[in-house]
Amino acid sequence: MNKPFHVHIVDAERANRDALCAYFEAHGLTVTPMESAAELLRRIHRYRPDLVIMDAALPGLSGVQACQRLRAEGDRVPVILLSARNEEIDRVLGLEMGADDLLGKPCSPRELLARVHAVLRRSIVPPGLPMLAMAPVPIGTLQFDIASRCLVQGGQLHVLSTVEYAVLAELVANPGVAVSRERLLSASHSRAEGLLLRAVDVAVMRLRKRVEPDPAQPRYLQTIRGHGYMFVPAAPIDGAALPLQRSRRSTPTGAAASPSMNSV
Structure with missing residues (x-):
C-alpha cells in the first residue's frame, strides 16, 4: 500500500x-x-x-x-x-x-x-513529457537538467521551484514554437478562476534572471507579443536556424506579419 x-x-x-x-x-x-x-x-x-x-x-x-x-x-x-x-x-x-x-x-x-x-x-510527474530520459538542455552557460529539475552551471546546482520547472520544461519541450500563456498556466498551476495569466509572466521573469546574460534583452526565453513565450536555443534544430528577435526594419515590405518577440 x-x-x-x-x-x-x-x-x-x-x-x-x-x-x-x-x-x-x-x-x-x-x-x-x-x-x-x-x-x-x-x-x-x-x-x-x-x-x-x-x-x-x-x-x-x-x-x-x-x-x-x-x-x-x-x-x-x-x-x-x-x-x-x-x-x-x-x-x-x-x-x-x-x-x-x-x-x-x-x-x-x-x-x-x-x-x-x-x-x-x-x-x-513533469508536465506533459517523457522528458526525464532527455539529456540536459544547454541554455547559454547553463544546463537544464530535466531529471534533477535543476539548472547546472560550473558544477553548481540552482534548484527550480515547481512552477519555474513546469514553465521551463514546457518551453524546452517545444523549441522554436510559440507557447501560449494559457498553456503555460495550465502546465504550471492548477485550474482555478481568478488565477491570472500574470502568474506566467512572473515565472518567466524569474527564469530570465537565472538564465539570461541580460534579462532586459532576453536571448533564450523570448516573448511572443499578444500570445506567450518561445524557447530559442543557441544551436539550430535539424540544421535550420530558429528565429531570433528581429527589428521591425528587417521585415520586408509586404511580407506577412509574424508575431513580434519582445521582453515582458
Missing part, C-alpha cells in the same frame, strides 16, 4: 488548523499542524512534508517571507499560500516569492484539496 502524502498546515488560528487537519485526514492525507512560520522552518527538515499549506499573513515571520526563505535556501518543497487579501498584487507577490499556488481565504476545503492534489501531481 502506498504511503499517504504528508502535508504541513501552518496557520495561527487553531480553529482553522483543526478544521483543515480533520478534512484532509478524512481524505487519506497525513497532516502535521503548526502555528507559525518559525516552527515550520525549525521542523521542516526533521519532519519532511510532501507539501506545505501556509497562511500568507502569519504573525511574526509571514508565510510569504517563509516561502521566500525556503526558496533562497534551495528548498523546492511545494507550497500553497492562503491569503485573505485576494488582490492581484498580493497573488503576484506570493508567486514571485516562489509559491506553487495561491488561494484566497476563506476557501472551500474541497477546492483546497483539489489544489493540493494538482500541485503534488506536478511536483512528481
Whole structure:
C-alpha cells in the first residue's frame, strides 16, 4: 500500500488548523499542524512534508517571507499560500516569492484539496513529457537538467521551484514554437478562476534572471507579443536556424506579419 502524502498546515488560528487537519485526514492525507512560520522552518527538515499549506499573513515571520526563505535556501518543497487579501498584487507577490499556488481565504476545503492534489501531481510527474530520459538542455552557460529539475552551471546546482520547472520544461519541450500563456498556466498551476495569466509572466521573469546574460534583452526565453513565450536555443534544430528577435526594419515590405518577440 502506498504511503499517504504528508502535508504541513501552518496557520495561527487553531480553529482553522483543526478544521483543515480533520478534512484532509478524512481524505487519506497525513497532516502535521503548526502555528507559525518559525516552527515550520525549525521542523521542516526533521519532519519532511510532501507539501506545505501556509497562511500568507502569519504573525511574526509571514508565510510569504517563509516561502521566500525556503526558496533562497534551495528548498523546492511545494507550497500553497492562503491569503485573505485576494488582490492581484498580493497573488503576484506570493508567486514571485516562489509559491506553487495561491488561494484566497476563506476557501472551500474541497477546492483546497483539489489544489493540493494538482500541485503534488506536478511536483512528481513533469508536465506533459517523457522528458526525464532527455539529456540536459544547454541554455547559454547553463544546463537544464530535466531529471534533477535543476539548472547546472560550473558544477553548481540552482534548484527550480515547481512552477519555474513546469514553465521551463514546457518551453524546452517545444523549441522554436510559440507557447501560449494559457498553456503555460495550465502546465504550471492548477485550474482555478481568478488565477491570472500574470502568474506566467512572473515565472518567466524569474527564469530570465537565472538564465539570461541580460534579462532586459532576453536571448533564450523570448516573448511572443499578444500570445506567450518561445524557447530559442543557441544551436539550430535539424540544421535550420530558429528565429531570433528581429527589428521591425528587417521585415520586408509586404511580407506577412509574424508575431513580434519582445521582453515582458
